[in-house]
Amino acid sequence: MEPIEQLLQIAHKATPAIALASNQQKSAVLNRLADLLLEREADVLRENARDLAQLTDDNPKKDRLLLNTKRLSELASAVRQVATLPDPAGQVLLERDIRPGLHLQKVSVPLGVVGVIYESRPNVTIDVAALCLRSGNVCVLKGGKEAAFSNQILVDLLHEALAAEGLPGAIITLLPNDREAVNTLLRAERWVDILIPRGSDTLIQFVRENARVPVIETGAGVCHTYVDTDADMNKGVDIVVNAKVSRPSVCNALDTVLIARTMAERFLPLMAEGLRPWSVEIFADQAAFDILSKSGYPWLQKASADDFGREFLSLRCSVAVVDDLDAALEHIGQYSSRHSEAIVTENPETAERFLSAVDAAAVYVNASTRFTDGGEFGLGAEIGISTQKLHARGPFALEKLVTEKWLVRGNGAVRN
Amino acid sequence: MEPIEQLLQIAHKATPAIALASNQQKSAVLNRLADLLLEREADVLRENARDLAQLTDDNPKKDRLLLNTKRLSELASAVRQVATLPDPAGQVLLERDIRPGLHLQKVSVPLGVVGVIYESRPNVTIDVAALCLRSGNVCVLKGGKEAAFSNQILVDLLHEALAAEGLPGAIITLLPNDREAVNTLLRAERWVDILIPRGSDTLIQFVRENARVPVIETGAGVCHTYVDTDADMNKGVDIVVNAKVSRPSVCNALDTVLIARTMAERFLPLMAEGLRPWSVEIFADQAAFDILSKSGYPWLQKASADDFGREFLSLRCSVAVVDDLDAALEHIGQYSSRHSEAIVTENPETAERFLSAVDAAAVYVNASTRFTDGGEFGLGAEIGISTQKLHARGPFALEKLVTEKWLVRGNGAVRN
Numbered sequence: 001m002e003p004i005e006q007l008l009q010i011a012h013k014a015t016p017a018i019a020l021a022s023n024q025q026k027s028a029v030l031n032r033l034a035d036l037l038l039e040r041e042a043d044v045l046r047e048n049a050r051d052l053a054q055l056t057d058d059n060p061k062k063d064r065l066l067l068n069t070k071r072l073s074e075l076a077s078a079v080r081q082v083a084t085l086p087d088p089a090g091q092v093l094l095e096r097d098i099r100p101g102l103h104l105q106k107v108s109v110p111l112g113v114v115g116v117i118y119e120s121r122p123n124v125t126i127d128v129a130a131l132c133l134r135s136g137n138v139c140v141l142k143g144g145k146e147a148a149f150s151n152q153i154l155v156d157l158l159h160e161a162l163a164a165e166g167l168p169g170a171i172i173t174l175l176p177n178d179r180e181a182v183n184t185l186l187r188a189e190r191w192v193d194i195l196i197p198r199g200s201d202t203l204i205q206f207v208r209e210n211a212r213v214p215v216i217e218t219g220a221g222v223c224h225t226y227v228d229t230d231a232d233m234n235k236g237v238d239i240v241v242n243a244k245v246s247r248p249s250v251c252n253a254l255d256t257v258l259i260a261r262t263m264a265e266r267f268l269p270l271m272a273e274g275l276r277p278w279s280v281e282i283f284a285d286q287a288a289f290d291i292l293s294k295s296g297y298p299w300l301q302k303a304s305a306d307d308f309g310r311e312f313l314s315l316r317c318s319v320a321v322v323d324d325l326d327a328a329l330e331h332i333g334q335y336s337s338r339h340s341e342a343i344v345t346e347n348p349e350t351a352e353r354f355l356s357a358v359d360a361a362a363v364y365v366n367a368s369t370r371f372t373d374g375g376e377f378g379l380g381a382e383i384g385i386s387t388q389k390l391h392a393r394g395p396f397a398l399e400k401l402v403t404e405k406w407l408v409r410g411n412g413a414v415r416n
Numbered sequence: 417m418e419p420i421e422q423l424l425q426i427a428h429k430a431t432p433a434i435a436l437a438s439n440q441q442k443s444a445v446l447n448r449l450a451d452l453l454l455e456r457e458a459d460v461l462r463e464n465a466r467d468l469a470q471l472t473d474d475n476p477k478k479d480r481l482l483l484n485t486k487r488l489s490e491l492a493s494a495v496r497q498v499a500t501l502p503d504p505a506g507q508v509l510l511e512r513d514i515r516p517g518l519h520l521q522k523v524s525v526p527l528g529v530v531g532v533i534y535e536s537r538p539n540v541t542i543d544v545a546a547l548c549l550r551s552g553n554v555c556v557l558k559g560g561k562e563a564a565f566s567n568q569i570l571v572d573l574l575h576e577a578l579a580a581e582g583l584p585g586a587i588i589t590l591l592p593n594d595r596e597a598v599n600t601l602l603r604a605e606r607w608v609d610i611l612i613p614r615g616s617d618t619l620i621q622f623v624r625e626n627a628r629v630p631v632i633e634t635g636a637g638v639c640h641t642y643v644d645t646d647a648d649m650n651k652g653v654d655i656v657v658n659a660k661v662s663r664p665s666v667c668n669a670l671d672t673v674l675i676a677r678t679m680a681e682r683f684l685p686l687m688a689e690g691l692r693p694w695s696v697e698i699f700a701d702q703a704a705f706d707i708l709s710k711s712g713y714p715w716l717q718k719a720s721a722d723d724f725g726r727e728f729l730s731l732r733c734s735v736a737v738v739d740d741l742d743a744a745l746e747h748i749g750q751y752s753s754r755h756s757e758a759i760v761t762e763n764p765e766t767a768e769r770f771l772s773a774v775d776a777a778a779v780y781v782n783a784s785t786r787f788t789d790g791g792e793f794g795l796g797a798e799i800g801i802s803t804q805k806l807h808a809r810g811p812f813a814l815e816k817l818v819t820e821k822w823l824v825r826g827n828g829a830v831r832n
Binding site: 015016019020096098102104106111112193194208209212214216232234235238239241242243246351355356357359360361362363364365366367368370371372376377378388389390391392393394403404405406407408409410411412413414415416 | 431432435436512514518520522527528609610624625628630632648650651654655657658659662767771772773775776777778779780781782783784786787788792793794804805806807808809810819820821822823824825826827828829830831832
């Protein structure tokens with residue numbers, strides 16, 4: 001067996017150790033980890049500096065890679081928060097006698113081995129490990145090579161926290177930085193139960209196309225907000241501006257505004273005024289362009305076909321004028337990545353039709369798409385937003401790190 | 417767009433028609449279908465005969481392909497039974513105000529388009545279509561070419577039942593019989609939400625390795641029964657015999673008996689007597705062989721390495737002597753397909769350890785693995801037994817033909 005596969009086999013063998021650990025033990029590991037993140041700050045920052053030194057100052061990865069006192073302290077708080085969350089495993093989900101003397105239970109159990117492939121953010125190492133520990137899962141981590149020193153010291157701290165409770169280090173397994181490790185992981189369905197790619201669309205596509213282990217896709221968000229004929233225009237402006245500017249780099253940020261034709265003349269200039277303080281670049285279709293160019297909005301361009309269905313992840317958005325609700329639904333059906341979609345309308349029938357017709361993880365009426373988030377939804381920390389339909393849709397939080405198991409207890413029962 | 421992809425796009429466009437149909441409408445379609453299966457018996461049997469005529473009399477597919485009065489009547493009853501099951505879609509799974517004036521609901525909704533790839537059994541056409549209709553899903557069927565005439569007439573009846581309620585035929589789409597149809601379907605993630613292969617291990621492996629659409633694996637069952645040191649031997653014999661002989665061709669049938677060393681001398685001859693009336697062929701490891709050859713069991717052979725981890729699907733099984741529970745768990749961990757596993761023991765601690773340590777969809781104490789079945793578990797009809805961990809594990813019944821959707825209703829809410 002090749003070395004990477006051996007590591008995965010050892011990780012797999014560690015599944016009972018963490019699955020059968022007591023709730024108290026798992027909380028103790030998490031709280032010890034939080035302590036260590038603060039106690040060993042100097043060591044962590046030193047190793048992080050070694051990673052940072054390899055990037056030029058203008059490399060956009062630098063900010064994602066950076067750890068500092070504030071970030072470590074937030075990370076430690078997040079870990080303590082996860083320690084307080086209820087364990088999703090060990091719940092009895094269904095219970096019945098299927099015949100006299102034959103008792104059936106469906107219980108939640110840890111998935112087993114959770115593989116995560118990610119890029120430059122070293123905080124993912126701690127976030128993912130904490131959620132896996134809380135839910136009784138082994139976790140196999142494959143981080144970006146630019147974060148190698150940072151990830152190694154964070155995993156050292158995790159191992160120290162595990163050892164303090166007598167638990168094996170293989171519960172958190174960090175894979176080496178070579179391409180072969182990824183290829184082996186993608187095809188290790190014997191040892192790994194689920195794979196979660198976190199990062200760029202390219203990474204996610206690569207994993208999706210090459211994995212034989214089942215994948216949870218936490219994909220791109222191409223998010224629309226449709227401002228309806230019956231919209232309250234002030235709400236519309238507030239929602240569009242918030243969805244675009246409050247954190248443009250994340251997947252639940254607005255990408256495209258659709259505006260009902262009868263409202264466009266009045267709404268678009270108001271919207272542009274709202275976006276102006278953030279210098280948001282607008283890619284407008286012909287009808288929207290004609291209206292906005294009259295209002296003298298400075299960062300206006302004509303949209304090309306590629307600007308629809310595009311995830312901007314920056315202070316840019318596209319705008320299209322549509323005839324009515326049906327046209328908006330058709331546009332969304334064609335371009336949505338099925339993440340988060342919103343309508344602004346005062347008409348309850350229109351709102352309900354939008355809610356039922358749009359095929360997306362989260363659908364909003366008169367609210368910003370920025371709310372799609374495990375924390376905002378009251379689920380605690382999350383590993384990402386699932387845009388697929390199986391197992392988890394929307395925030396992939398602690399509650400989804402389990403599977404089911406049917407337990408049947410009899411006294412000699414046989415089937416006729 | 418090529419013709420097969422066009423069919424898939426049309427099927428996808430039909431999703432709102434069935435998702436928004438009323439419960440009453442969907443029940444009416446199902447009951448009309450059941451009527452038609454009886455009224456048009458002569459037509460169905462004529463088309464079925466055309467398929468059967470293409471197979472030689474000794475072809476084992478012949479029985480799987482065969483429809484007759486009894487089978488059609490059972491099929492009609494099964495459809496009427498599905499019509500009475502509760503709709504799994506439209507349930508509110510969670511509901512809370514995430515801040516004043518911002519209301520969150522998690523609801524169950526149909527998956528959308530369910531693709532099923534299967535082999536020679538034409539009853540699958542009706543079973544799958546009925547479950548999809550009940551749960552508000554469109555279904556795309558790719559049956560075996562040897563059942564082409566049978567499948568076509570069954571789908572004609574389905575279309576007639578849909579038309580009687582004013583629903584489009586694309587809700588049940590039968591793909592043509594060419595290899596290209598399968599390849600297009602496997603990669604149609606834009607139009608198809610989930611794929612379920614039903615049939616041989618070869619088919620399932622092919623789908624698993626080539627699909628980009630998420631797959632539900634309803635895989636092979638390599639099922640063990642471990643007879644422990646503390647077993648009641650009479651229960652052990654009853655359970656082993658039932659698990660092996662009551663229906664050997666199905667996935668929950670027994671494949672391997674593991675027997676604790678201290679019990680082997682007494683148990684194996686009793687077990688052999690139990691299996692003797694069915695002439696079950698036993699592939700025994702050396703220790704079991706030595707014991708059984710003394711008892712003069714006529715259908716005894718030495719096991720080769722391949723006989724462990726083998727799904728027999730016939731009146732054959734393998735037997736191994738193991739030292740103790742740990743050795744049994746290790747054997748099962750190595751060879752199990754994670755379907756159904758059983759222990760026979762009177763020791764409650766041993767039983768609980770087995771239940772928690774075995775990683776399988778269904779784990780049994782003192783009962784036959786033959787109970788792993790949607791009907792037996794009280795879930796109604798099923799599409800198969802899922803041996804994977806995501807979305808569905810164990811019987812893949814009506815309740816799993818839905819996904820979740822988050823609905824958020826606000827009054828202008830924005831995120832800070």
